Amino acid sequence: MIETKNLTKRYGSLLAVNRLNLFVPKGTIFGFIGPNGAGKTTTIKMLAGLIEPDDGKIIIRDMDIRQDPEKAKQQIGFIPDRPYLYEKLTGLEFLKFTADLYGVEPSGFLKKAESLLDMFSLIDWKNELIEAYSHGMKQRLIMSAAILHDPKIIIVDEPMIGLDPAGIKMVKNLFRELADSGVTFFISTHTLSIAQDLCDKIGIIQKGRLIATGTLDDLKIQAHASSGDLESVFLKLTREESFHQGYSDVPGVSP
């Protein structure tokens, strides 16, 4: 499971994440949505141990990531939104590098790597230098590398960018299968349809604050909307929140 307690991050005078409290139980796919600049990527990077919070705690499977970052990272598979890789390695070599880094048993490596490459339709490209891969192929290679060491938690920033429709379908099925086997997902996305289809729970962040969280039905109740899809719920909640924040500083005016 993933838990954050009063997680806070500032960039100079900008409060990127403001006392974020979250709890994602084991085997849940948690979708994290919000407008541009709301603090999604900053939160993701803190959860993956890439940047350090100014305040608060991140608990990954009962481990404080600040206390024992290496042990916590061992449990995580991270998929960033931009697929920067070592361009002079081949796909298979990159997987071997990742496997050695995360301590995957060498004897079973090749079988596992090839089955992942096959699943992500990269098997014919396994011995090509990564510099020859397209954006979508690099994204699929990163996904293969992220699940190669059987992580218990997978953190994903924009999972479907660069993937074709077949790839999107395959990734959705894979994530669901892994979640059913107990893997916890934390997914940040702008694609609300994917969040609606894939996620068990959704959190909405705006200007660094968590403004709503729960299942789609919970969010509908919070938005006072009896029907409608996630898009209309999201727009309603974020618009209301902007209104609240816009008038909160004006004396005598109540929203």
Next chain:
Amino acid sequence: MNDILTLMTPRLLSFRNKKGNTARLLLLGIIGVAFWGGLFAVSLRLLSYFQSIEELGNILAWKLLSMVMVIYFSLLVFSSILTALSKLFLSKDLLLVHAMPVKTYKIFCARWIESAVDSSWTIIIFTLPVLISYGIVFKAGLFFYILILLVLLLLSLIASIISAVVVMVTVIIIPPGRIKSVFVFLGLLLFLLLYLAFRVVRPERLVDPEAFESFLSYLKILQTPSAPYLPSTWAFDAIQASLTGITHTLYLNFSLLAACGGAMIFISLIIADAIYMKGVSKSQTARKTLRKPRVPQNPRVLSFLPMHVQAYVIKEIKVFFRDQTQWSQIFLILALIVIYIYNFKVLPLERAPIKTVYLQNILAFLNIGLASFVLTAITGRFAYPAVSLEGEAFWIVASSPIRLKTFLWIKYFIYFVPLLILTEGLIIATNILLQVSPFMMWLSIITILFIVPTVVALGIGLGAAYPDFNSENAAQAITSFGGLIFMMIAAVYITAVISLEAGPVYRIFMSGIYDRSIHMSQWVWIFGAFTLAVLISIFTVIFSMTYGVRRLTRISRRME
């Protein structure tokens, strides 16, 4: 014209919005001014000396000027080729720019102006002190100084157009990614051939009276005219004519330069309109490098290392050797090492006025310093950019379950082992050629054994403390602020170690030659000096690596 200016606006605005570190700019400014001043002083001194030599003086001055112009022009062409290639075909914003509703020749024009400015401004600035010295020595008027500025600008313009045209035509034949490697390699090869030719000619023989006859024949070569169709020859003729007051030659050559520049602008625009877009479209096609199918297996020789260490070592070696630009640099360094050793082989020790044994050992001691400076240069080129080379893939390191401290020490040992072998090999080979005493041989080997780990730690530590993950060219990392700090600290450290050892080594060596005994107080001094050198080395290793780890941790955790 408006479109061209608009296309250049992002560059101008980025330059204006760039936040510069004042201390860094000040330091770079001071170094730049000192270098400019040094160049000016040396040129002035040399030309004044030439003037004091009857008849021969002017010949030497003109030959030097002609060489300066040829070198200036060749450097400009070469540097423009690399910048034009980046600006015209490899820039990240190329797709965005070409998607705009602007004519191709206008895009070419905006890119070419940027490339011309980028490739020539430093060369112009550092050629000026040499030409200004000519003005002062030949007592030229204000017109001369305006002329040299115009001549340099016209030469830069011609060089950058030639380069842009060469690049546009070549891209049609070879993919842009490969051209860069080809040109870098050819440039280095050219430099090596020139240097080797110069070295094998052994110019030191010119000061040997026995070889004076060959000096006269050398002078005859000096007076031979240069190629009349080269723009650098027109530039030379114009400057020479201005200094000697031959007006018609001045006008003719200056007009040739100006007309050539003007004509080439039009020709290049016509060529650009015809083929630039074809080249851009060709550069966008994906490169596919077919490799022999091979199952990645870690070599047995590394099996004693933990898995994560093996992973980094293998990755580092593969990435390094698959980058063609690194290869060309390795060739250059190997050639320089051969020349370095060859220099020791041809030293005329037997003809020296001082005792040979004495000279051999002095040279061997100084050689420790020289080899250490060679080590610093190589460390600066390869080990210093090692962390920056992770580039935008640094997230893989940051998100992996490996501590940054471990990551940095792995990098350290990857570079330490080959550099230790290289430097020890260098020092042993040169000491054998010098036929030094066993004491000097052991002293050199042990001193280098302390210097190499320290210089490599400085390189890796400071490279980690001042990383540039966005740099497209690893060779440029050493010219950054952190690179300068590395060079300076390494120079101070090597000087400190050599200075600390100089006194004690002299005492021990002389006592051996004259069979004198060393008293107790001298032994204490000798022991103290060597211990201090060792302590400085250990402290520098620990300090630079700790500093590197701390700063890299801070930087990586604050990266947005």
